[in-house]
Amino acid sequence: MSPSKEFLDALRKYDDYLIVAHENPDADSIGSMLGLYLGLKQLGKRCRVVTSDPIPSSLVWPHIDEIEGHSSIEDWDFRALIVLDCEITRTGSLKDFVTTIPVIFNVDHHPGNSQHADYKYHDSTEPATASMVYKILKGLDIAITPAIAYNVYGGIFGDTGGFRYANTTSEVLLVASELVELGADPAKISREIFETKSWNFMKLLGHALNNMEKNSSGEVAWMKLSNEDFRNFGVDPRETDQLVQYARMIEGVQIALLFRETEPNEVRIGFRSHQYDVRSLATKLGGGGHKLAAGARVSGELSSVIQQVVTETEKLLAHFRR
Ligand SMILES: [Mn+2]
Numbered sequence: 001m002s003p004s005k006e007f008l009d010a011l012r013k014y015d016d017y018l019i020v021a022h023e024n025p026d027a028d029s030i031g032s033m034l035g036l037y038l039g040l041k042q043l044g045k046r047c048r049v050v051t052s053d054p055i056p057s058s059l060v061w062p063h064i065d066e067i068e069g070h071s072s073i074e075d076w077d078f079r080a081l082i083v084l085d086c087e088i089t090r091t092g093s094l095k096d097f098v099t100t101i102p103v104i105f106n107v108d109h110h111p112g113n114s115q116h117a118d119y120k121y122h123d124s125t126e127p128a129t130a131s132m133v134y135k136i137l138k139g140l141d142i143a144i145t146p147a148i149a150y151n152v153y154g155g156i157f158g159d160t161g162g163f164r165y166a167n168t169t170s171e172v173l174l175v176a177s178e179l180v181e182l183g184a185d186p187a188k189i190s191r192e193i194f195e196t197k198s199w200n201f202m203k204l205l206g207h208a209l210n211n212m213e214k215n216s217s218g219e220v221a222w223m224k225l226s227n228e229d230f231r232n233f234g235v236d237p238r239e240t241d242q243l244v245q246y247a248r249m250i251e252g253v254q255i256a257l258l259f260r261e262t263e264p265n266e267v268r269i270g271f272r273s274h275q276y277d278v279r280s281l282a283t284k285l286g287g288g289g290h291k292l293a294a295g296a297r298v299s300g301e302l303s304s305v306i307q308q309v310v311t312e313t314e315k316l317l318a319h320f321r322r
Pocket residue numbers: 028029085109128129159
């Protein structure tokens with residue numbers, strides 16, 4: 001679905017924008033923010049891009065150094081806010097500041113997005129927010145420069161798992177083709193997003209694989225990392241949210257889980273499946289996400305959270321098969 005005329009007209013109307021996305025920014029949120037930022041600047045808008053958390057160091061994307069930290073914006077008087085790839089509640093430490101901005105634009109592809117916004121472009125059939133940004137730029141007749149192409153392609157590549165997930169459509173492959181034509185570098189982007197890991201990360205991965213577990217039927221597999229593991233291996237928990245893919249690779253596994261004790265007594269859970277709606281599980285625990293890839297954050301002791309969630313997961317599987 002393309003953005004409405006009303007949405008595009010409204011974007012033309014305002015002169016200054018603060019562009020934000022969710023905490024712990026990923027390739028899609030970064031590519032979307034920078035793609036839209038560079039595009040709106042072509043229209044003569046004043047724009048700033050701000051995140052609550054550091055950018056992954058492996059991403060060396062055009063204009064990425066123009067993304068600012070939280071402290072640089074508080075004395076600014078923005079007319080309009082653009083929230084990408086999430087609802088305002090997921091903007092981390094930016095939340096209190098951004099809610100003071102009078103006009104809200106929201107662009108997101110997560111199902112269940114209930115953000116109130118003056119102008120909203122929401123489509124859960126889109127593989128990435130970056131593919132929606134592409135449609136906004138086209139709708140505004142903005143020229144896709146090599147820097148924009150790089151960022152938008154990067155966002156799409158990230159959220160489709162490198163064109164491997166079920167959200168990879170023929171439409172998005174055509175968009176990707178055009179973006180490569182216009183200057184995106186597929187090999188470099190692939191390396192930056194999926195194939196640049198620190199030594200410590202690889203050692204932690206080995207530890208996590210060694211300690212992987214499965215239930216008696218072999219249909220639920222899970223990985224766990226304690227707060228102590230992160231300290232011992234010297235790895236930032238934020239680098240590890242994709243580890244769950246290894247549990248999902250196992251033959252016969254229907255639902256894969258990742259448990260990370262990111263703070264003492266706080267467990268982040270990642271849910272993945274090839275076919276079952278794991279978002280319902282995540283939502284039950286106060287989280288959310290996509291049908292086949294979701295997450296939640298709960299407080300509690302690691303082993304008891306694991307026990308409880310594995311039991312819930314087995315119940316869900318039984319329910320789907322009834
Ligand atoms: Mn996304």
